[in-house]
Amino acid sequence: xxxxxxxxxMLQKQSFLCVGLDTDIHKLPKHLLTERDPILTFNxxxxxxxxxxxxxxxxxxxxxxxxxxxxxxSLQASLEYIPSDCFTIADAKRGDIxxxxxxxxxxxxxxxxxxxxxxxxxxxxxxxTPFLDYEGKWAIVLGLxxxxxxxxxxxxEGHNEKLYSHAIKKxxxxxxxxxxxxxxxxxxxxxxxxxxxxVPDNFFLVPGVGAQGGSLAEVYKHGANSQxxxxxxxxxxxxYASSGKDFAEAARAEALRLQQEMAALMATK
Amino acid sequence: xxxxxxxxxMLQKQSFLCVGLDTDIHKLPKHLLTERDPILTFNxxxxxxxxxxxxxxxxxxxxxxxxxxxxxxSLQASLEYIPSDCFTIADAKRGDIxxxxxxxxxxxxxxxxxxxxxxxxxxxxxxxTPFLDYEGKWAIVLGLxxxxxxxxxxxxEGHNEKLYSHAIKKxxxxxxxxxxxxxxxxxxxxxxxxxxxxVPDNFFLVPGVGAQGGSLAEVYKHGANSQxxxxxxxxxxxxYASSGKDFAEAARAEALRLQQEMAALMATK
Numbered sequence: 431x432x433x434x435x436x437x438x439x440m441l442q443k444q445s446f447l448c449v450g451l452d453t454d455i456h457k458l459p460k461h462l463l464t465e466r467d468p469i470l471t472f473n474x475x476x477x478x479x480x481x482x483x484x485x486x487x488x489x490x491x492x493x494x495x496x497x498x499x500x501x502x503x504s505l506q507a508s509l510e511y512i513p514s515d516c517f518t519i520a521d522a523k524r525g526d527i528x529x530x531x532x533x534x535x536x537x538x539x540x541x542x543x544x545x546x547x548x549x550x551x552x553x554x555x556x557x558x559t560p561f562l563d564y565e566g567k568w569a570i571v572l573g574l575x576x577x578x579x580x581x582x583x584x585x586x587e588g589h590n591e592k593l594y595s596h597a598i599k600k601x602x603x604x605x606x607x608x609x610x611x612x613x614x615x616x617x618x619x620x621x622x623x624x625x626x627x628x629v630p631d632n633f634f635l636v637p638g639v640g641a642q643g644g645s646l647a648e649v650y651k652h653g654a655n656s657q658x659x660x661x662x663x664x665x666x667x668x669x670y671a672s673s674g675k676d677f678a679e680a681a682r683a684e685a686l687r688l689q690q691e692m693a694a695l696m697a698t699k
Numbered sequence: 700x701x702x703x704x705x706x707x708x709m710l711q712k713q714s715f716l717c718v719g720l721d722t723d724i725h726k727l728p729k730h731l732l733t734e735r736d737p738i739l740t741f742n743x744x745x746x747x748x749x750x751x752x753x754x755x756x757x758x759x760x761x762x763x764x765x766x767x768x769x770x771x772x773s774l775q776a777s778l779e780y781i782p783s784d785c786f787t788i789a790d791a792k793r794g795d796i797x798x799x800x801x802x803x804x805x806x807x808x809x810x811x812x813x814x815x816x817x818x819x820x821x822x823x824x825x826x827x828t829p830f831l832d833y834e835g836k837w838a839i840v841l842g843l844x845x846x847x848x849x850x851x852x853x854x855x856e857g858h859n860e861k862l863y864s865h866a867i868k869k870x871x872x873x874x875x876x877x878x879x880x881x882x883x884x885x886x887x888x889x890x891x892x893x894x895x896x897x898v899p900d901n902f903f904l905v906p907g908v909g910a911q912g913g914s915l916a917e918v919y920k921h922g923a924n925s926q927x928x929x930x931x932x933x934x935x936x937x938x939y940a941s942s943g944k945d946f947a948e949a950a951r952a953e954a955l956r957l958q959q960e961m962a963a964l965m966a967t968k
Contacts, residue, residue, distance in 0.1 A: 452799075492795060492802035498810045499771050506768070525819055526761060526792050527846040530721075533761035541767045550794055552821035552841060554848020572821065577796040579823020582869060586855065586862050593855050593862060600851060 431517050431545045431566060433608050433633070437657040439485045439515055444693035446658050447685060448486035448519065448635065449476065450665030451508060452493050457670055459677045469497070469504040472677075474511050476669060479682040483689040486661050487512050488519035488635075509542060517661070518545045519570060519635065525550035531560040539564045546570050548613060548635070551601055562605045569610050573598050573625060576615025576638030594621075598628050607631035614653070616644025616662065622652035626659075633659050639688075640667035646688070650695040658696065664688060700786050700814045701835055702877050702902070706926040708754045708784055713962035715927050716954060717755035717788065717904065718745065719934030720777065721762050726939050728946045738766070738773040741946075743780050745938060748951040752958040755786035755930050757904075778811060786930070787814045788839065788904065794819035800829040808833045815839050817882060817904070820870055831874045838879050842867050842894060845884025845907030863890075867897050876900035883922070885913025885931070891921035895928075902928050908957075909936035915957070919964040927965065933957060 440446050453469050465471040477487065489508060494501035512518055524534040524547060538547040539561075546568035551558050561569035574584055574594045584594040598612060607629075614625055616638035625634075634653055638644035639662050646662060653660050664684070672680030709715050722738050734740040746756065758777060763770035781787055793803040793816060807816040808830075815837035820827050830838035843853055843863045853863040867881060876898075883894055885907035894903075903922055907913040908931050915931060922929050933953070941949030 454802075490795075490799060490802075492793075492799045492806065496802045496806040496810055498806075499768055499775070502768050502771055521795075523793070523795050523819070523822075524761075526759075526790075527844070527848075530759060530761045533723075533759075533765045537761065537765040537767075541765055550792070550819050550821055552819055552852055553792075553844050553846060554851030554853070556846055556848040558848075575796070575822050577822060577825055579796075579825040579827075582823030583821055583862065583866055584823070586857055586865060588855055588857055593852065596855060597852055 448663040451489040473508040479678040486517040528556035573612030717932040721759040742777040748947040757788035797825035842881030
């Protein structure tokens with residue numbers, strides 16, 4: 431999916447919502463557990479309930495991998511169920527030396543037909559560039575993450591700037607706004623404006639709204655660009671809005687609340 | 700597997716060789732391609748040919764993931780075929796926020812029964828510690844990697860030291876020599892002695908001997924400790940020593956050459 435197509439979808443849906451499919455077998459409504467594939471049944475219901483409100487879906491691969499081979503079967507079937515107008519993100523945080531990164535890129539873009547994959551850039555350029563070689567596909571590299579541990583290394587002080595700042599500028603030179611996005615946590619409101627100034631045209635994938643406490647209005651204020659430039663993810667707050675038989679309706683209500691807040695923000699600039 | 704058990708195995712086999720199962724379907728001997736599961740057949744032959752010479756096996760997960768579900772089937776069957784006295788490493792470079800890292804730890808230690816998993820620490824403490832909570836299991840965190848891209852961020856200059864040096868010391872405080880090893884590339888001979896001084900008791904997983912050009916003698920000289928403290932990995936040089944029907948014999952010959960060099964080094968200190 432191209433950047434223009436993604437932006438067009440956002441205008442049409444009046445949304446920049448990404449639904450994180452962090453589907454945990456232990457948190458599913460009990461009545462689903464007798465299904466042949468409870469994860470897939472749950473994901474289909476969530477997708478049906480939110481596909482007109484969300485522009486992207488982001489399965490978190492750990493939740494599938496932990497189930498072994500049947501988890502990968504659930505993942506593949508869930509991916510195939512996502513409507514083709516929606517952007518898909520393999521939240522995999524992959525990163526390894528060049529010949530291995532080649533294999534991961536092939537896995538997510540060819541074996542599975544994801545539009546994008548999250549990439550951990552710690553091993554440097556040859557671990558990132560293999561993900562940039564596929565037309566219409568995207569590497570979503572870690573810019574500044576939303577978790578407490580970001581302080582340990584991403585905030586490491588260099589002579590003139592912190593590591594994350596050095597890394598974002600360096601990575602931007604490896605790709606373009608048409609094949610590289612950055613993960614920037616919604617809990618980093620203080621840094622959002624300065625990161626946007628470094629990479630004015632790249633999209634940001636923004637986790638941390640909802641369960642982690644980030645503010646959507648702050649993210650939009652400091653992070654939006656002329657193409658919106660944001661994919662704001664919500665996972666737990668949507669997936670587990672209700673643990674009963676009305677889980678899909680409750681998920682839709684939460685997604686709708688977020689979409690309406692997004693539409694209101696989009697009207698402001 | 701405990702540190703003492705690993706050391707005992709090394710003494711018995713006079714080896715600290717890890718065989719990297721970076722099994723690439725495109726590099727297999729042609730006569731195997733008619734097998735039901737060529738990857739598994741190949742891995743079994745490699746394991747049979749080297750199990751008395753190697754103390755560890757390290758499947759590189761990208762090579763399995765790229766094949767989709769049948770790749771995971773090959774991986775699981777290969778893992779089950781590895782003799783129980785050998786240490787097993789899931790070379791996965793995983794790393795994510797706490798609740799997701801929990802899932803990855805469960806995946807590799809419970810769903811698959813690996814002894815250890817390689818972990819990318821860029822997201823900090825909460826991305827690493829979930830891997831340290833399993834008795835007899837190991838997190839193998841990135842210390843200083845062997846690839847050219849290591850220069851981009853791992854060598855980032857802080858006020859007093861480079862990032863990798865800061866990171867190794869910080870990570871060592873999160874775990875112990877009984878649940879944490881470090882990846883240190885064999886191509887980093889200049890830094891080996893100083894890294895060993897920082898973490899005298901932790902094992903190092905050392906890629907980069909062979910195809911990437913690192914020297915085994917240099918690694919041993921600067922990296923060995925009283926329990927040897929090294930797992931030196933060779934992948935391509937063993938797996939693809941021959942592309943013909945004699946691939947297993949050729950793999951054994953290369954593994955034997957490395958084991959004999961290791962035994963000679965072990966006799967020196």
